[in-house]
Amino acid sequence: MNQAGPADGGGIPAGTVRGAASLVVEDIAAGYGAVRVLHGVSVTAAPGTITAILGANGAGKTTLLRAIDGSVRPGRGRVLLDGVDLAGRRPEEVARAGIGHVPEGQGVITELTVAENLRLGLLLRHRADRGAALAEIYQRFGVLAERRNLAAGMLSGGERQMLVIARALAANPRVLLLDEPSLGLAPKVLSGVLDLIQRLRDESALTIILVEQNARSALAIANSGIVLNLGAVVAQADASVLAADDALRRHYLGF
Amino acid sequence: MQEFVEFTLSGLATGMIYAAIAMSLVLVWRGTRVLNYAQGAMAMFTAYIAFTVINHTGSYWLGFVAALMAGLILGAAVERTVIRPVTGKPPLNAVIVSIGLLIGLEGLAGVLYGSGYRSFPPAYPITGLSIGSVALGITENDLFTAGAVLAAAGLLAAAFRYSSVGLRLRAAAFSPGVARLLGVRVGRMLTLGWALAGLLGALAGLLVSPGTFLYPNSMDTIFVLGFTAAVIGGLESPVGAVAGGLILGVVLNYVGGYLGSESVDLFGLAALLLVLMFRPTGLFSAAPARRV
Amino acid sequence: MPTLARHLGIAIVAAVVLLLATNSIGDYRNYQLTELAAFVVAVAGLTVLIGLSGQISIGNGAFMAVGGYIAALILADLNWPLIAILPAAVVGAALAGAIFGVAAARLRGPYLAGTTLMLAVALPSVATRFQSVLGGDQGLGFFVTVPGSVGSNVTLIHWQAWVSCAAALVTLVLLANLVRSRVGRSWRAVRDDEVAAALAGLNVARLQILAFVVSAACAGLGGMLLAMWNESVSPGLFSLTLSIQLLTAAVLGGLGSLAGAIWGSAVLVLVPTYLENLATSHGMTATTSSSVPILAYGVVLIAVMLAFPSGIQGALVLLARVTGLQQLARRAAGPLAWQSRRSVQSRPAAESSWSESESPRPESELSRPESESPRPQSQPAAESHEKGTL
Numbered sequence: 001m002n003q004a005g006p007a008d009g010g011g012i013p014a015g016t017v018r019g020a021a022s023l024v025v026e027d028i029a030a031g032y033g034a035v036r037v038l039h040g041v042s043v044t045a046a047p048g049t050i051t052a053i054l055g056a057n058g059a060g061k062t063t064l065l066r067a068i069d070g071s072v073r074p075g076r077g078r079v080l081l082d083g084v085d086l087a088g089r090r091p092e093e094v095a096r097a098g099i100g101h102v103p104e105g106q107g108v109i110t111e112l113t114v115a116e117n118l119r120l121g122l123l124l125r126h127r128a129d130r131g132a133a134l135a136e137i138y139q140r141f142g143v144l145a146e147r148r149n150l151a152a153g154m155l156s157g158g159e160r161q162m163l164v165i166a167r168a169l170a171a172n173p174r175v176l177l178l179d180e181p182s183l184g185l186a187p188k189v190l191s192g193v194l195d196l197i198q199r200l201r202d203e204s205a206l207t208i209i210l211v212e213q214n215a216r217s218a219l220a221i222a223n224s225g226i227v228l229n230l231g232a233v234v235a236q237a238d239a240s241v242l243a244a245d246d247a248l249r250r251h252y253l254g255f
Numbered sequence: 256m257q258e259f260v261e262f263t264l265s266g267l268a269t270g271m272i273y274a275a276i277a278m279s280l281v282l283v284w285r286g287t288r289v290l291n292y293a294q295g296a297m298a299m300f301t302a303y304i305a306f307t308v309i310n311h312t313g314s315y316w317l318g319f320v321a322a323l324m325a326g327l328i329l330g331a332a333v334e335r336t337v338i339r340p341v342t343g344k345p346p347l348n349a350v351i352v353s354i355g356l357l358i359g360l361e362g363l364a365g366v367l368y369g370s371g372y373r374s375f376p377p378a379y380p381i382t383g384l385s386i387g388s389v390a391l392g393i394t395e396n397d398l399f400t401a402g403a404v405l406a407a408a409g410l411l412a413a414a415f416r417y418s419s420v421g422l423r424l425r426a427a428a429f430s431p432g433v434a435r436l437l438g439v440r441v442g443r444m445l446t447l448g449w450a451l452a453g454l455l456g457a458l459a460g461l462l463v464s465p466g467t468f469l470y471p472n473s474m475d476t477i478f479v480l481g482f483t484a485a486v487i488g489g490l491e492s493p494v495g496a497v498a499g500g501l502i503l504g505v506v507l508n509y510v511g512g513y514l515g516s517e518s519v520d521l522f523g524l525a526a527l528l529l530v531l532m533f534r535p536t537g538l539f540s541a542a543p544a545r546r547v
Numbered sequence: 548m549p550t551l552a553r554h555l556g557i558a559i560v561a562a563v564v565l566l567l568a569t570n571s572i573g574d575y576r577n578y579q580l581t582e583l584a585a586f587v588v589a590v591a592g593l594t595v596l597i598g599l600s601g602q603i604s605i606g607n608g609a610f611m612a613v614g615g616y617i618a619a620l621i622l623a624d625l626n627w628p629l630i631a632i633l634p635a636a637v638v639g640a641a642l643a644g645a646i647f648g649v650a651a652a653r654l655r656g657p658y659l660a661g662t663t664l665m666l667a668v669a670l671p672s673v674a675t676r677f678q679s680v681l682g683g684d685q686g687l688g689f690f691v692t693v694p695g696s697v698g699s700n701v702t703l704i705h706w707q708a709w710v711s712c713a714a715a716l717v718t719l720v721l722l723a724n725l726v727r728s729r730v731g732r733s734w735r736a737v738r739d740d741e742v743a744a745a746l747a748g749l750n751v752a753r754l755q756i757l758a759f760v761v762s763a764a765c766a767g768l769g770g771m772l773l774a775m776w777n778e779s780v781s782p783g784l785f786s787l788t789l790s791i792q793l794l795t796a797a798v799l800g801g802l803g804s805l806a807g808a809i810w811g812s813a814v815l816v817l818v819p820t821y822l823e824n825l826a827t828s829h830g831m832t833a834t835t836s837s838s839v840p841i842l843a844y845g846v847v848l849i850a851v852m853l854a855f856p857s858g859i860q861g862a863l864v865l866l867a868r869v870t871g872l873q874q875l876a877r878r879a880a881g882p883l884a885w886q887s888r889r890s891v892q893s894r895p896a897a898e899s900s901w902s903e904s905e906s907p908r909p910e911s912e913l914s915r916p917e918s919e920s921p922r923p924q925s926q927p928a929a930e931s932h933e934k935g936t937l
Contacts, residue, residue, distance in 0.1 A: 284657075289657075290656075290657035290660070290661060292660070292661070292664065337849055337853070340853050341852065341853070346656045346657065347597070347601070347603060347656075348852050348856065350603050350656070350657060350660045351603075351794070351798055351848055351852050352848065352849050352852045352853070354605060354660075354791060354794060354848060355795075355844070355845045355846070355847070355848025355849040355852065356845060356849065357791075357845070358788070358791045358795075358841055358842075358844050358845040358848070359841075359842055359844070359845020359846055359848075359849065360845065361838075361841060361845075362838045362839065362840070362841030362842025362843065362844065362845055363838075363842050363845075364838070365834075365835060365837070365838025365841060365842070366826075366831070366835050366836075366838045366839055366842055367835075368835075369832065369834035369835045369838075370834050370835075370837065370838060371834055471838065471841075472787070475668050475787060476668055479661070479664055479665040479668045479669070482661045482664070482665070483665065486658070486661070515676075517672050517675045517676040518672075518676055519672070520668065520669035520671075520672040521669055521672060521673065521676065523665065523669060524665050524666060524669040527661075527662055527665050528650045528651070528662065531650075531651070531653075531654055531658060531662060532650060532653070535653065535654075535658070
C-alpha cells in the first residue's frame with residue numbers, strides 16, 4: 001500500500017470556509033514516559049472528508065489523536081492544520097485553533113446540565129453567534145433539546161454520545177476527531193451516530209478523523225483510511241480499496 | 256434563656272468567619288485537590304497589609320479594599336509559584352509545601368511587624384445591640400460580618416452559575432481533561448480559583464482580627480476551626496461549608512459559654528475527629544466516603 | 548541477625564565517640580548536644596511515620612508534650628529515678644498515639660494532616676483547662692539531678708548530654724531494625740499502594756496505627772528529653788511551631804531516612820540561633836529577629852519540596868553515586884521514601900520528549916519488589932500538564 005502523498009496544506013484557500021480544513025500529520029512519533037507508542041505516523045485528511053483510523057487495540061489510534069490534539073507532545077513530527085503546525089501546543093490552544101476532539105468514553109461533564117455542557121462548547125464562538133448556534137444544535141439534536149436542563153449524568157449512553165458530539169460541534173471546529181464513537185452503543189443507536197457523522201461531512205463540509213475498532217462500519221462511511229499496527233502505518237488508501245483488500249481485512253481489521 | 260439567645264447569635268457571627276475560611280478551602284479543594292493549610296496565614300498576612308494601609312491613610316475602608324486585593328493577588332501568586340509545581344505529584348508534596356507556606360508567612364509577618372499583638376479596628380461599632388432592654392449578644396460589627404460573608408458567598412455562587420468564567424471554572428474543576436479539549440485554559444482557571452479563595456480568606460481575616468488581635472499566629476485556631484467546618488459540611492460543597500461554619504460556630508460558642516473558653520479548642524478537635532470517624536464526607540453529603 | 552549486629556556495632560562506636568566528645572567539648576556544646584539528641588529522637592520517629600508509612604503528622608509536638616508532661620508530673624509527685632520515668636513517658640505518649648491513631652485510622656492525606664494540625668493547635672489548651680494539675684501557661688518544673696553513682700566530676704549538663712545521647716542511640720538502633728523488619732516492609736507496601744497491600748493480606752489499619760504509636764513513642768521520649776534540657780514544661784515549649792520544626796527537620800534531612808533525621812535535627816538546632824544572631828547584628832529587634840528562623844523553616848520546606856524532595860540524605864546518596872561509591876550509596880539509600888515514586892517525587896533531571904501531559908496511570912502502580920535495585924535519580928518520571936486529580 002502506498003505511503004502518504006505529498007504533505008498538502010494548499011489547494012483549498014485556508015480558513016475561508018469554516019469547517020473545511022485540511023489536516024496533515026507528518027511523521028509523528030509519540031508515547032508515554034519511556035514507552036514509545038507511535039513510530040513515525042503520517043496521515044493526510046483532505047478538507048471535507050472522513051478519514052478512518054483503523055487497527056487493533058493498542059495499535060496507537062488513540063495516541064495518534066492525542067498527539068494531534070495536544071494532550072501528548074510528540075517527540076518529533078508535525079501536525080498541520082491548513083498548513084499551520086500545531087504540534088507541541090497545549091490542548092486548550094489546539095482546541096482554540098479549531099480542532100475538536102470527542103474522546104473515547106464520551107466525556108460528558110456529568111455535574112453540569114446538558115445546556116451547560118453545550119454552553120461550554122459555545123464559548124469558543126463569538127458571543128454574537130452563540131444563540132443561533134445553540135438553536136441550530138437543538139434543532140438538529142431534538143433529544144438534547146428535550147433534556148436540556150437535566151444533569152448530563154442522567155443521560156443514557158446514546159444520548160451522551162449525542163451530547164459530546166453536539167458539544168464539540170458547538171465550538172465550530174474545522175477538524176473533528178472522533179475516538180470510538182461506537183463504543184458501548186446499541187446497534188440501532190450506533191447506526192444513528194454513523195448517520196450523523198456522514199451528514200456532518202456531507203452537509204457541513206466538516207473534516208472528520210474517525211478512529212474506530214468497528215472497521216466495517218467506519219469504512220462504509222469514510223472517504224479514505226489508514227491502518228495502524230504497533231504504532232506504524234501498514235496501509236493507507238481510499239476506503240473502498242481498503243474494504244476490498246481481503247488479506248488486509250482479515251489480518252488487521254478482523255472481518 | 257437570654258444567655259442562650261446571646262450565645263446563639265454571637266455563635267452565628269463567629270460561625271460566619273469559619274464559613275468564609277471553609278468556603279475558601281472548598282473552592283481550592285474542588286479546583287485543585289489541594290488543601291490550603293496556609294489559608295489562615297494568608298488571611299493574617301492580608302490583614303497586616305490592611306493594618307499598614309489603615310495606619311498610613313487613616314481610612315478603614317481603604318485598608319479593607321487593599322486587603323481584599325492583596326488576597327486576590329496573594330492567592331494567584333501562591334498558586335502560580337508554589338502550588339503549580341506540585342499539582343500532579345503525590346499529595347504529600349502539596350501538603351508539605353502548603354505547611355511551609357503557612358509557617359513562612361507567619362515568619363514573614365513576624366519579621367516585618369514583630370510578634371506583638373496589634374489591635375485591629377472593626378468595620379462597625381462593637382457595642383452590644385439590644386432589642387428594647389433585651390441584650391442580643393451581638394454587635395453592629397457582627398451584623399456586618401454576617402452580611403459581608405453572605406454577600407461574598409452569594410456573589411461567588413451567582414458568578415459560578417451564570418457567568419462564562421464561572422462555567423469554565425466549574426468545568427476545569429470537574430473535568431480538566433475534557434475542559435481543555437473545549438479550549439478552557441485550565442491553568443488560568445486554577446489560578447483564578449486560588450485568587451478567589453484568597454479573597455474570601457482576606458475577608459475572614461479582616462472580620463476576625465478585631466476580636467482576636469492581630470499577630471502572626473492569630474489565624475491558627477480560626478483556620479483549624481474553619482477546616483473543621485469544611486469537613487463538617489463536606490469538602491465538596493460550598494453550601495455545606497456555610498452550614499458547617501454556622502453549626503460549628505454556634506456549638507463552640509455554647510461550649511465556651513457554658514463550659515469555659517479553655518474547652519473550645521478541645522471540643523473542636525473532638526468534633527473534627529467524630530465527624531471524620533463517622534461521616535467523613537460531611538454531615539450533608541450522600542456521596543460515598545472519599546478515600547483521599 | 549547481621550542487621551542487628553551491624554546496627555549495634557555502629558551504635559557502640561558512636562557511643563564511645565560521643566562519650567569522649569562530651570568529656571571534652573564543654574558545657575555549651577553539651578547543652579546543644581542534649582537538645583540535638585532530643586530532636587533526633589522525635590524527628591526519627593516522625594520521619595519513619597511520614598517516610599515509611601506515608602502518613603503525615605503536623606502534630607507530633609503534641610505527643611512530645613504528653614511525654615514531657617508525664618515526666619514532669621512523675622518527677623514532681625512520685626520522685627522516681629530517671630530510669631523509671633523514661634519508659635513511663637514513652638508508654639504514655641505511645642498510648643496517646645494509639646488513641647489518636649485509632650481515631651484517625653481511616654484518614655488519609657489532607658484530612659489526616661488537618662487533624663494532626665488541629666491536635667497541635669488544640670493541645671496547649673489542655674494545660675490551661677486543667678490548670679491546677681498542669682500548671683497552665685506557666686507550666687511545671689522538671690529538674691533532673693545527677694545521680695550520686697556517676698561521680699562528682701560530672702556536671703548536670705554533661706549528665707544530661709549522656710542521657711540524651713544514650714536515648715537517641717537506643718532509639719535509632721531500634722528504629723533501624725524496625726525499618727528493615729517485616730513491619731517496615733509492610734509499611735512501605737501500604738505507603739506505595741494501599742489497595743494492593745490490603746489485597747495481599749496486610750492489615751492496613753493496624754499497621755497505620757502502629758506507625759502512629761511508634762512515632763508518638765519517639766516523640767514522647769524526645770519530649771521528656773527536651774523537658775529535661777529545658778528544665779520545665781509549658782504549652783509554649785510544645786507549640787505548633789515545634790511540630791512544624793520537626794516536620795522541617797524530617798523533610799530537610801530526607802523523609803524516611805534515619806541519618807536524615809540526624810542531619811535535619813542538626814540544622815534545626817544549630818542554624819536558627821545563627822540566623823537570629825545574624826538578624827540582630829543587622830539591626831533587627833528581638834521581637835522581629837525571633838521570627839527569622841520561622842521564616843526560614845517555611846522557605847526550607849517549600850524549597851526542599853520543589854527543588855530536591857529527597858533532602859540532605861538524598862543529596863548525599865546522589866553524591867556518593869556520582870563519585871563512584873556505588874556500594875555506599877546503595878546501602879545508604881536503602882528503604883528511603885524517595886525510592887518510591889508514590890510518596891515523594893522529585894523532578895526528573897532531564898525532561899524526556901516522550902513524557903507530557905498524560906501520566907500513565909500512576910494510581911494503579913503496584914509496589915516495587917524489595918529486591919529491586921535503587922532507581923537512578925535521573926530517570927524521567929512522567930510529568931503531567933495536569934492529572935485527573937485536578
